Amino acid sequence: MATEAAHGAEEGSSLVFHPMDQFIVKPLFGGTEVHWYTITNVTLWMGITVLAILALMVLATSGAKRIPSRGQSIAEMAYGFVYKMIEDVTGKDAVKFFPYVFTLFMFIVFSNLLGLLPMSFTPTSHFAVTIVLALVVFLTVTIVGFALHGAQFLGLFWVSSAPAAVRPLLALIEVISYFVRPVSHSIRLAGNMMAGHAVIKVFAGFAAIAAVSPVAIIAIVGMYGLEILVGFIQAYVFTILTCVYLKDALHPAH
């Protein structure tokens, strides 16, 4: 997809650069082929994301004080936010999944927000990245569900509160919606990130045209503010949906 986007730009579109060019995966150290071991800009920005999380969670809290510094209070707020979320949505017995959910949240929110820096790259704007995150959640929920409840986990698909006549139909719909979960879970995040960044780049293309450049620059500022909000809300939504799915695994009764 990305190479064709570059191809489209060559064909003489009216914009100075193609809005989808920013999503091209390029090897960092020469060459054009991308293998599974090639170090690309995705690898670089995932590394920066992990280092930024480490800096916040390890360095800022290393000399923890009773009166927290700014870094320490941000780290504490993030911890408390996710802890309260999993406790409220999934239940108190789900706290053993907290490290996993917190890792997911921090990775997504940092990669979303770091991707807003000019000239940077957003790993979460690629379906290949988010589908892995979503499939791991899906497999975790399925495995934990069957490990804890055995065949009773299938009761998730059998809506016993519905009239008996419509239960088979509902079971079919429930099964389909269960298997569509990783698709919608991943596409929501990647689609939001990709759409937002492409919109900013489209307005940046308009900014080169003198007649509309003041309007375009104001629009970029507005969209940028909205993107900061969206980057945070999408991380929140991904995490809270993980909590909702985990709740199905721990308490499958309908």
Added chain:
Amino acid sequence: MEGDIAELGKYIGVGLTAIGMGGAAMGVGNVAGNFLSGALRNPSAAASQTATLFIGMAFAEALGIFSFLVALLLMFAV
């Protein structure tokens, strides 16, 4: 004027996917509006339901994102 009829149909289809955005807008607006009217009737219960609000918005919005995905597939993959 160049290109062929398939190219024409492709771009018309990409334009038509923008209708999906309207559907997502109605869905998200419906969720937020109903939340607000419920929250104004019973403000004390509103804070406990913000998570539900965001989940509902995310589900409604995902379908708008799917239409964006269809547009991308038509532009770059077909």
